[in-house]
Amino acid sequence: MALTPEERGFLRAHPVLRLGVGVAFPPFQYVEKKLGKPAFKGMVSDYVKLLSQRLGVRMEPVFDIPFKQALAMGRAREIDVFPAVADTPERREFLIYTKPYLSYPLVIITRDDSPFVGSVEDLHGKKVAIVKTLATYSKFLNDQPGLAVDFQLEKDIPSVLTAVSLGKADACVVNLAVASYLINTLGFSNLHVAAPTFWGNNKLAMGVRNDWPLLAGILQKGLDSLSVEETSAIVQRWISLRYENPQIPWLVNRVVIPGGIATIVIFALVMWWNRRLRREVTVRERAEQALRESEERFSKAFHANPAAMVISNIDDGKIFDVNDRWISLMGFAREEAIGKTAVEVGGWVDIERRAKFVEKLKAEGTVFDFEADLRAKNKKVKAAVLSAETIEIGGEKVLLVVVSDITERKEMERALRESESRLRAVFDNTPVCLNLKDLEGRYLLVNKPYEEWFGRSAEEVIGKKASEFLPDNMEVETFTDTERRVLESGEVLELDVTIPRAEREVLEKGEPLKKEGKSLRYDGTLHDRYLIKFPVKSEDGSINAIGTVAVDVTERKSMERQLHHAQKMEAVGQLTGGIAHDFNNHLQVIQGNLELVMDGSEGDGNRIRQCVNRALVASQRGGKLTQQLLAFSRKQTLYPEPTDANQLVEGMLDILVRTLGEEIEIKTDLKEEIDPITIDRNGLENAILNLAVNAKNAMPNGGRLTIGCAPKVLADERVTEDGVLPVGRYVEMSVTDTGQGMPPEVLARALEPFFTTREVGEGSGLGLSMVYGFARQSDGHMTLESEVDAGTTVRILIPAARQVDTPAAAEKTGKESTPGAGSGTVLVVEDDPDVRQSAVMVLKAHGYNTREAEDAFAALEMLREDDNVDVLFSDVVMPKGMNGLELAREVTELHPGLR
Structure with missing residues (x-):
C-alpha cells in the first residue's frame, strides 16, 4: 500500500483503533460468545482482519454495549471507527465515511x-x-x-x-x-x-470520527487494495452457505462484486415478484383504491396544514389550489387566486426576485429557503421564505410551494439591529473605556475610547489577549503584590497568568471589583484610572465573560491634589497667624514687665517681684502653647507604658467632677473585657480632660457627659485620612455629650489648628487638633460624630498592648535622684545659645559647675575627652540627626554612672 509519511506517522501514533460493533447484524456483523468470551464475527469481521494485517494496527471491538450507546460513545470520540454503518444526517454530525463497500436490498x-x-x-x-x-x-x-x-x-x-x-x-x-x-x-x-x-440498496461504509480525516483516507486506501478474490471469498463464506433453505426458494446464492463492492443480486427476487403479481389479479384495483385514499389524505393534510401552501401548473404557473393558511396570510379569497398566476394576483413585490426564483427552480428542480417579499390584498408587505418541489397528483406533475411567514421574525431582527445600533452609539460615545473579554482573556468587544487609549483599532484587538498586541512597557505599569513578594523574598512563585489577577478575582467571587491604579496611554503618558471589573452571566448563572469600565481620573486627581494643597496652605496660614498672635501677646507681657524692671521705675522689691512674676506667667503660657503645638504636630515627647484604660478613667472622675461642676452629670460605660493599652498616661489624661472641657462648653445649661471604653477588633485594614490602621485588637475610648452639636460645615473644620467658634480669649482652637495629634502619635486614630441638637461623640481608637507582663517605668531621666545643691558638674546641651546661657545661669546660681555643648555630637566628644560630668541636662529636639533621648542612650552606654 502506498501511504504518505504523514499517514504512516498517524498509524504509528495510533497503533490501536477502537471499533463500534454494538449492533447484531448477521451475516454482516455480530458478536458470538464462547465460554463467556466475546468474538467479532461476520463479513465485516473478515474485512477488518484483512485491513488490520495490511495497515499494521490492531482494531479492537468495544463489546457488550448496545448500538445506541456505541453511537453516543462515537459522538464523544470514545470510539474511533464503526466498521459497517449506513450514512444518515444524524451520524454526519460526528462521522466521516469511506466509500460504501457492502450493499443490500x-x-x-x-x-x-x-x-x-x-x-x-x-x-x-x-x-x-x-x-x-x-x-x-x-x-x-x-x-x-x-x-x-x-x-x-x-x-x-x-x-x-x-x-x-x-x-x-x-x-x-x-x-x-x-x-x-x-x-x-x-x-x-x-x-x-x-x-x-x-x-x-442500503449501503454500508466505514464511519470514522470526524476529527481524524486522515484515518478515513487510510482505510479507503486499504479497502481499495483488497483484491476481487479476497472479497469474493468473504462473501462466499457468509452468504452462499446460508441459501440452502428449501422453504425460501427465492433466495439467491450468488454474489457479484463489480469494482470491489459486494452487491447481492436481486434478479431472482424481481422474477419471483413478477410471477406473484400475475397471480394477484386484484393488485391494480387495490393500488387504485390506495391512490384515491392517498390523494384524499394529501388533500386533508394540504388544507389543514399550518404552513401556507400553493399548488400551481409547472408550465404556465397558474394556481390550481391554495390552502386556508395561504388565504389567511394573503387576504385573497380562493376564487380570486385559482386560475391566475402569482404575478396576476399581485403577490410578488419584486418581479426580478420572482424571476430568480423561477430560474433556480428550473435549474435545480427544487427550491428551499428562498426569501422574498409578498404583497397581501390589503397592500401590506409580508416577508416570506418559499420552498418548492414537484409532486404528482392524479398522475399529473404539479408544483407545490410552501410559504412561511417570517414578517415577525424580520421585525424582531430589525428591532434588534436598531437596538444594537443605539447601544453601540452609547457604547462608543461614552467617555470611558469599555471592553468585554472571554474567560481566557481574549477581547470580545471594545469601544472607541478604548481604541483611542491604546492606539489600536477594534480589528487589531478582537480575539486577542492584551499581551499579544500591547507593547512590553504597557503590559505592566506598576508592581503587583505578587511581584513585590518575589522581590522581597527572592523566591520563585508559580502563577496562573491566563488572565490578570483582578479578572481572576472576579471569576472566583462572581462579584464586581473596584480599584484605582496607574496606567500608561499609548503615547507614553502615565494616567490615574478607576477600574470596575464585573462578571457577565448566562441564564443559568454561570459566568461567560468579564467586562471592564475604565475611567481616566487623572484630571480629578490633579484637582484633588491642588485642593488639598490649598486647604493645607490655608491651615498653615491660620496656624501661623494664631501662633504669631498668641506668642506676640505673651512676649508683650514679658517685654513690658522687663522694661519696667530695667528702667528702674519699679524700685520697690515687691513691685519688681510682681513684674518678674507676670513675665514668668506669660512665659509659662508660651510654654503651654508650645506643648499644644508639639502635640498637634505629633512631635511631643511621649512616655508610653502599659495602661488599663478603665482604671485611668475611674481615677479621673474626681478631677472631672471638680472641673465640670454640678451642672454636668458624668456617667461611665466601661466594658470589663478590654485589653491593656500602651500609651502615655499623662497625655491620655490631658486628652480626656480637654475633651471634657470642650463638652462642658457645648452644654452651657448643663447636660450629661458619658465616657466609655470598649474592645474593638479590626478584621481589615482601615484607611484613614493620613495613614492606615492595621488589622488587630484595639480599645475604643469615647466621650459623648448631650450638647448643642455641630453643623456639617463646622464639623468639617473642627480638627483644624486654631479653628474655634468661641469668642476671642475663650480658647486657642488647638484642643481637638492636639487630641487628634496625640492619638495619631500613639499609633491610633480619632473620629468626630456630631449633629445639631444631638450632641457630639469623640472616639479615640488605641492599639491593644503587645506585652503587659513587665510594666516597667518609662525612661524619663535615667535615675530619679538628683545631686545636692552646689554638688557636681552638669553638662548642658542646647542648640539655642540664649536658652543654653539661661540654663547655665540658673544652675550656677544653685551652686552647680557647668559645661556647655551646642549639639549631641559636641556633647559626646566632650564626654570622651573628659568624663568628669555628673549630670546630663539636654534639650529633646536638636539638629544634626540626634535628639536628646538618643543622646541619653549613647551617654548611658559610655558612662553608666552618669545621671
Missing part, C-alpha cells in the same frame, strides 16, 4: 397468513416492527413522511422477526441477506418476503 417481511402487501404504502395503518437505531427507521421518517405507521420498537433484528412471527407486529422491513440468514438460522417457518421496497 431492503424487503418487506410478513407472515404467511397476512393480508396482501404490495409496497411500502400498503403498510399505512399497520404495526411495523423496527430497530430505531438502524437506517431503516430514518428512511421511514424521511422518505415516507405522510405514512401513518405504528412502530413496534425492538432492540435488534432477531427480535423484529420474532415480533412478526408471533403476531405482535404486522410486518418488518429488513435487508434480504440478513432476513435469509436469520430465518434459516432461527427457523421462522411462517415468514415470507411480501414485497421489495424499491428504496434502493
Whole structure:
C-alpha cells in the first residue's frame, strides 16, 4: 500500500483503533460468545482482519454495549471507527465515511397468513416492527413522511422477526441477506418476503470520527487494495452457505462484486415478484383504491396544514389550489387566486426576485429557503421564505410551494439591529473605556475610547489577549503584590497568568471589583484610572465573560491634589497667624514687665517681684502653647507604658467632677473585657480632660457627659485620612455629650489648628487638633460624630498592648535622684545659645559647675575627652540627626554612672 509519511506517522501514533460493533447484524456483523468470551464475527469481521494485517494496527471491538450507546460513545470520540454503518444526517454530525463497500436490498417481511402487501404504502395503518437505531427507521421518517405507521420498537433484528412471527407486529422491513440468514438460522417457518421496497440498496461504509480525516483516507486506501478474490471469498463464506433453505426458494446464492463492492443480486427476487403479481389479479384495483385514499389524505393534510401552501401548473404557473393558511396570510379569497398566476394576483413585490426564483427552480428542480417579499390584498408587505418541489397528483406533475411567514421574525431582527445600533452609539460615545473579554482573556468587544487609549483599532484587538498586541512597557505599569513578594523574598512563585489577577478575582467571587491604579496611554503618558471589573452571566448563572469600565481620573486627581494643597496652605496660614498672635501677646507681657524692671521705675522689691512674676506667667503660657503645638504636630515627647484604660478613667472622675461642676452629670460605660493599652498616661489624661472641657462648653445649661471604653477588633485594614490602621485588637475610648452639636460645615473644620467658634480669649482652637495629634502619635486614630441638637461623640481608637507582663517605668531621666545643691558638674546641651546661657545661669546660681555643648555630637566628644560630668541636662529636639533621648542612650552606654 502506498501511504504518505504523514499517514504512516498517524498509524504509528495510533497503533490501536477502537471499533463500534454494538449492533447484531448477521451475516454482516455480530458478536458470538464462547465460554463467556466475546468474538467479532461476520463479513465485516473478515474485512477488518484483512485491513488490520495490511495497515499494521490492531482494531479492537468495544463489546457488550448496545448500538445506541456505541453511537453516543462515537459522538464523544470514545470510539474511533464503526466498521459497517449506513450514512444518515444524524451520524454526519460526528462521522466521516469511506466509500460504501457492502450493499443490500431492503424487503418487506410478513407472515404467511397476512393480508396482501404490495409496497411500502400498503403498510399505512399497520404495526411495523423496527430497530430505531438502524437506517431503516430514518428512511421511514424521511422518505415516507405522510405514512401513518405504528412502530413496534425492538432492540435488534432477531427480535423484529420474532415480533412478526408471533403476531405482535404486522410486518418488518429488513435487508434480504440478513432476513435469509436469520430465518434459516432461527427457523421462522411462517415468514415470507411480501414485497421489495424499491428504496434502493442500503449501503454500508466505514464511519470514522470526524476529527481524524486522515484515518478515513487510510482505510479507503486499504479497502481499495483488497483484491476481487479476497472479497469474493468473504462473501462466499457468509452468504452462499446460508441459501440452502428449501422453504425460501427465492433466495439467491450468488454474489457479484463489480469494482470491489459486494452487491447481492436481486434478479431472482424481481422474477419471483413478477410471477406473484400475475397471480394477484386484484393488485391494480387495490393500488387504485390506495391512490384515491392517498390523494384524499394529501388533500386533508394540504388544507389543514399550518404552513401556507400553493399548488400551481409547472408550465404556465397558474394556481390550481391554495390552502386556508395561504388565504389567511394573503387576504385573497380562493376564487380570486385559482386560475391566475402569482404575478396576476399581485403577490410578488419584486418581479426580478420572482424571476430568480423561477430560474433556480428550473435549474435545480427544487427550491428551499428562498426569501422574498409578498404583497397581501390589503397592500401590506409580508416577508416570506418559499420552498418548492414537484409532486404528482392524479398522475399529473404539479408544483407545490410552501410559504412561511417570517414578517415577525424580520421585525424582531430589525428591532434588534436598531437596538444594537443605539447601544453601540452609547457604547462608543461614552467617555470611558469599555471592553468585554472571554474567560481566557481574549477581547470580545471594545469601544472607541478604548481604541483611542491604546492606539489600536477594534480589528487589531478582537480575539486577542492584551499581551499579544500591547507593547512590553504597557503590559505592566506598576508592581503587583505578587511581584513585590518575589522581590522581597527572592523566591520563585508559580502563577496562573491566563488572565490578570483582578479578572481572576472576579471569576472566583462572581462579584464586581473596584480599584484605582496607574496606567500608561499609548503615547507614553502615565494616567490615574478607576477600574470596575464585573462578571457577565448566562441564564443559568454561570459566568461567560468579564467586562471592564475604565475611567481616566487623572484630571480629578490633579484637582484633588491642588485642593488639598490649598486647604493645607490655608491651615498653615491660620496656624501661623494664631501662633504669631498668641506668642506676640505673651512676649508683650514679658517685654513690658522687663522694661519696667530695667528702667528702674519699679524700685520697690515687691513691685519688681510682681513684674518678674507676670513675665514668668506669660512665659509659662508660651510654654503651654508650645506643648499644644508639639502635640498637634505629633512631635511631643511621649512616655508610653502599659495602661488599663478603665482604671485611668475611674481615677479621673474626681478631677472631672471638680472641673465640670454640678451642672454636668458624668456617667461611665466601661466594658470589663478590654485589653491593656500602651500609651502615655499623662497625655491620655490631658486628652480626656480637654475633651471634657470642650463638652462642658457645648452644654452651657448643663447636660450629661458619658465616657466609655470598649474592645474593638479590626478584621481589615482601615484607611484613614493620613495613614492606615492595621488589622488587630484595639480599645475604643469615647466621650459623648448631650450638647448643642455641630453643623456639617463646622464639623468639617473642627480638627483644624486654631479653628474655634468661641469668642476671642475663650480658647486657642488647638484642643481637638492636639487630641487628634496625640492619638495619631500613639499609633491610633480619632473620629468626630456630631449633629445639631444631638450632641457630639469623640472616639479615640488605641492599639491593644503587645506585652503587659513587665510594666516597667518609662525612661524619663535615667535615675530619679538628683545631686545636692552646689554638688557636681552638669553638662548642658542646647542648640539655642540664649536658652543654653539661661540654663547655665540658673544652675550656677544653685551652686552647680557647668559645661556647655551646642549639639549631641559636641556633647559626646566632650564626654570622651573628659568624663568628669555628673549630670546630663539636654534639650529633646536638636539638629544634626540626634535628639536628646538618643543622646541619653549613647551617654548611658559610655558612662553608666552618669545621671
